[in-house]
Amino acid sequence: MELLIIFISAALVNNFVLSYFLGICPFIGVSNKTSSAISMGMATTFVLVLTAIVSWLLYNLILVPYKLEFLQIPSFILVIAALVQFVEMFIKKVSQPLYRALGIFLPLITTNCAILGLALLASMRSYGFLESIVFGIGAGVGFTLALVIMAGIREELDLADVPKSFRGAPITLIVAGILALAFMGFAGMI
Amino acid sequence: MKKQVTLTKEFTKGLWEINPILKQILGTCPTLAVTVSVMNGIAMALATTFVLVFSSLLISLVRKLIPNQVRIAAYIVIIASFVTIVDLVMKAQFPELSKSLGPFIPLIVVNCIILGRAEAFASKNNPLRSVLDALGNGAGFFIALMVMSGIREILGSRSFLGFQVLPSAFEPWLIMILPAGAFLVFGLLMGFSNMYVDRKKNLEREALIAQYKRVGREEITDNVLKEAGV
Numbered sequence: 001m002e003l004l005i006i007f008i009s010a011a012l013v014n015n016f017v018l019s020y021f022l023g024i025c026p027f028i029g030v031s032n033k034t035s036s037a038i039s040m041g042m043a044t045t046f047v048l049v050l051t052a053i054v055s056w057l058l059y060n061l062i063l064v065p066y067k068l069e070f071l072q073i074p075s076f077i078l079v080i081a082a083l084v085q086f087v088e089m090f091i092k093k094v095s096q097p098l099y100r101a102l103g104i105f106l107p108l109i110t111t112n113c114a115i116l117g118l119a120l121l122a123s124m125r126s127y128g129f130l131e132s133i134v135f136g137i138g139a140g141v142g143f144t145l146a147l148v149i150m151a152g153i154r155e156e157l158d159l160a161d162v163p164k165s166f167r168g169a170p171i172t173l174i175v176a177g178i179l180a181l182a183f184m185g186f187a188g189m190i
Numbered sequence: 191m192k193k194q195v196t197l198t199k200e201f202t203k204g205l206w207e208i209n210p211i212l213k214q215i216l217g218t219c220p221t222l223a224v225t226v227s228v229m230n231g232i233a234m235a236l237a238t239t240f241v242l243v244f245s246s247l248l249i250s251l252v253r254k255l256i257p258n259q260v261r262i263a264a265y266i267v268i269i270a271s272f273v274t275i276v277d278l279v280m281k282a283q284f285p286e287l288s289k290s291l292g293p294f295i296p297l298i299v300v301n302c303i304i305l306g307r308a309e310a311f312a313s314k315n316n317p318l319r320s321v322l323d324a325l326g327n328g329a330g331f332f333i334a335l336m337v338m339s340g341i342r343e344i345l346g347s348r349s350f351l352g353f354q355v356l357p358s359a360f361e362p363w364l365i366m367i368l369p370a371g372a373f374l375v376f377g378l379l380m381g382f383s384n385m386y387v388d389r390k391k392n393l394e395r396e397a398l399i400a401q402y403k404r405v406g407r408e409e410i411t412d413n414v415l416k417e418a419g420v
Contacts, residue, residue, distance in 0.1 A: 018369060021218075021219050021223040021372070022219060022297075023219070024222060025216075025218060025302060071274075073270050073273055073296050073299055074270035074271060074274060077266055077270050078270075081266060111300050111302060111305060116296070116297060116300050117293055120293040121293055165381050165382070165384035165385035165388050166377075166384070169377075170381035170384065171377065171381070172377070173374075173376050174374055174378065174381075177371070177372075177373030177374035177377060178370070180368075180369045180373055181365075181370040184368070
């Protein structure tokens, strides 16, 4: 039950993009087409779950026992950068089609604040191992959901008559605001 | 060889011309998240500027020692070290502020402004220029955050820096302090700043066309206008 609440909270109620403002850069940058939004969402979810596992192990098995908590920020970011690099190499070896589909999005994930944010939030709330994983999955699902909905809206928006100065990022932000309002409807769920 | 710009220009370009928030669209996450109140905005902007200036200085100093292949990783480690300093100082000196900013102080590490300026500027320029560029971008970030948080705090909770500025009869716009309000204010702000730039460009263009007509130059093609830079 506890785990279900964490999942729903991360995916819908406190959506990473629309209520924590994590991962806004890819949200604005990659939400042009539904197909690339899905690829980006999948790649990010994959890295989010791996990060949740690795950062929990790092924090609770290395940093805490040796009283090195102050190294949290540099060690997390290094682990994430290494992880992304490793995932990229692994996918390239194992599945060429998947690598071609995710290719350009993978390096971008390192600087996606949702990843570091997830690791920091999980350790801040002192989640257990299983809770961290569920939190990671929930965050990934929420990120993908927001990205895909946004991409769908933007495909329609291309046909709309938007004032010239508002085309691109400004109108995307305004639409995101309306989307955030809609997501507030989930607030009563937990 | 590109013409060297003056040192003042290195600083002032960050304020408006390449304002990190409105023009480069970098560092949007903290802009949206912490601008609920002006105090948070100031704290965030100062913390980011500190990290930006010192990491630009250090990166510029060691730019010739870092092998090209590992430069991004090296930059991130440098940035993360300065962020740790800020985070620990904030926790010790301003525990309340640190709590209200939540994970966004540690998240300065992945603020694209810092890595963006390191990669685009500090890795190619001398320390003096890099620091000026960092200060300019920091100031531009500061201005944008002040405007955003000013609008949101005045309309959302009737106050500015905690002092009530609107009469109690004014019903606060709750949406302004909710996440949705952040997106709306930011979108409108960016749209209107684009509109201002577009209008200025149009005026310059019309003035040039009028000038050409006066001197009797008949053909005014798009290429001629492009060469004049409008």
